[in-house]
Amino acid sequence: MLKNRFFATLFVFMLLFLAACGNTESDQAGEKEKKTEPKEEPTELILATTTSTQDSGLLDVLLPIFEEEDNVKVKTIAVGTGQALEMGTKGEADVLLVHAPKSEEELVTSGDAVNRKRVMYNDFILVGPKDNPANVSGEDINAAFKTISEVKANFVTRGDDSGTHKKELGIWTAVNIQPAGDTYISTGQGMGASLQIANEKNGYILTDRATWLAQEKNLTNLQIVVEGGKDLMNIYHVMQVNPEKHDRVNSSDAEKFVEFMIDSETQDVIESFGKEDYGQSLFFKYTE
Amino acid sequence: MELIIDGLRKAIEMILTGDREILEITWLTLRVCFMAILISSLIGLPLGMLLGLTRFKGRKVILVFINIGMGLPPVVAGLWITMLLWRSGPLGHLQLLYSPTAIVMAQVLVSLPIVTGLTSSAFQQINDKMLLQIKALGATKIQTIAILLKQTKIAIFAAIMAGFGRVIAEVGAAMMVGGNIQGDTRILTTSIVMEVSKGNFDVALAISFILLTVALLITAALTLLQQRRRVS
Numbered sequence: 001m002l003k004n005r006f007f008a009t010l011f012v013f014m015l016l017f018l019a020a021c022g023n024t025e026s027d028q029a030g031e032k033e034k035k036t037e038p039k040e041e042p043t044e045l046i047l048a049t050t051t052s053t054q055d056s057g058l059l060d061v062l063l064p065i066f067e068e069e070d071n072v073k074v075k076t077i078a079v080g081t082g083q084a085l086e087m088g089t090k091g092e093a094d095v096l097l098v099h100a101p102k103s104e105e106e107l108v109t110s111g112d113a114v115n116r117k118r119v120m121y122n123d124f125i126l127v128g129p130k131d132n133p134a135n136v137s138g139e140d141i142n143a144a145f146k147t148i149s150e151v152k153a154n155f156v157t158r159g160d161d162s163g164t165h166k167k168e169l170g171i172w173t174a175v176n177i178q179p180a181g182d183t184y185i186s187t188g189q190g191m192g193a194s195l196q197i198a199n200e201k202n203g204y205i206l207t208d209r210a211t212w213l214a215q216e217k218n219l220t221n222l223q224i225v226v227e228g229g230k231d232l233m234n235i236y237h238v239m240q241v242n243p244e245k246h247d248r249v250n251s252s253d254a255e256k257f258v259e260f261m262i263d264s265e266t267q268d269v270i271e272s273f274g275k276e277d278y279g280q281s282l283f284f285k286y287t288e
Numbered sequence: 289m290e291l292i293i294d295g296l297r298k299a300i301e302m303i304l305t306g307d308r309e310i311l312e313i314t315w316l317t318l319r320v321c322f323m324a325i326l327i328s329s330l331i332g333l334p335l336g337m338l339l340g341l342t343r344f345k346g347r348k349v350i351l352v353f354i355n356i357g358m359g360l361p362p363v364v365a366g367l368w369i370t371m372l373l374w375r376s377g378p379l380g381h382l383q384l385l386y387s388p389t390a391i392v393m394a395q396v397l398v399s400l401p402i403v404t405g406l407t408s409s410a411f412q413q414i415n416d417k418m419l420l421q422i423k424a425l426g427a428t429k430i431q432t433i434a435i436l437l438k439q440t441k442i443a444i445f446a447a448i449m450a451g452f453g454r455v456i457a458e459v460g461a462a463m464m465v466g467g468n469i470q471g472d473t474r475i476l477t478t479s480i481v482m483e484v485s486k487g488n489f490d491v492a493l494a495i496s497f498i499l500l501t502v503a504l505l506i507t508a509a510l511t512l513l514q515q516r517r518r519v520s
Contacts, residue, residue, distance in 0.1 A: 044383075051485070076470070192487050193484070193485050219487075249375075
């Protein structure tokens, strides 16, 4: 009788797996129905955005409001601005929330993105080691970059084609320096990870203020050295992927999302976000 | 050191208070991993058996590819699946990218070669004389397979465990094809990566302890089944 015991065990195990898998799906379906009883199944909207909006926690506050209002399930893909824009040109996302105005304009010109609207801003800051080996300070970011390059202090870059990386490269171009060498550390990672690397390697790094404030507690070696200059504004735009150029794009919800982001109530939420935790706004309203 | 203790405390706290989000993430991780290893086993075990017992033309070539596949880097699997599932890709109309199904697909791709390869090695080890004897005793095909399965039980469980270890540890592919979407495709490994990049090391550590506990419990259960002696 016990001859097939192993067989039976294996079989039971597989059945258990199946049961576990099957159950959840029906459970979930049941849950969904309950939640949206009078409504229809929510439509899906793919939002490609930069890591700063997710890592700061802003989207956790905004998206539930939008999802509730319009019965949409937003799928957030938080990547660097470069990748988010690329997802736009491929039609892999429905709506973009990014911060690299020059590259964004290219997308609008090429017809991949439409309905581009200014949403909010905060600012870039330069942070560096507490002992400040290059001795930079003040508002002038160009001068600071020059000095850092001259004294060959460590400089950490994201090097990932993100909005912050693009901004940094713009500054290097403005001061006519081609950053290179051992002191120019390219991480290829998001803002948070790059900040931690700068913290370990005693490097200077350009960052957005939101991520800095959110992470400051872990970055004991670093402090803000340059801030407040006019050139350091960090502007975010929202835009739809052009449905005429890419089929399968969910354009009706994308349009609603753009409207939602520039709505005055949403703008108030954006500006008040972070005040409680950090004593200051992480993003400021800035519609056209 | 303090951080580790904090993390451990937080993990226990999360489990005891039934933190809804972490429970959902854990549950999804389990579902996805079980599904992936189930599919890999259903395909990999018979395939490995076939490759281990029979001899045909081209068999060695297939074995070479399976053995390469055992070391397939998950990010490569992730990239391939992503391109396959893009809206502009060949399977784009299915709209599977950034869904748990996409994660399962990537995980099957990395675990199937392991299950198949290890199973086929186990069956290649079977002594030819035993096969002859089984035949001589007049066993039917099904009886033969049953006896061989019993003989290779330990190795088969090892294959399943190795495959399971691969999928539960997977992060690169899951991040790429799943997108780490809250409440949808966020699993334990991808949330660890995200919490680290947010600078929340304590939360990341807590989740890591939960992941380890889950992996430990399942592997222990499988090991007990593997090591169980036949009572007769």
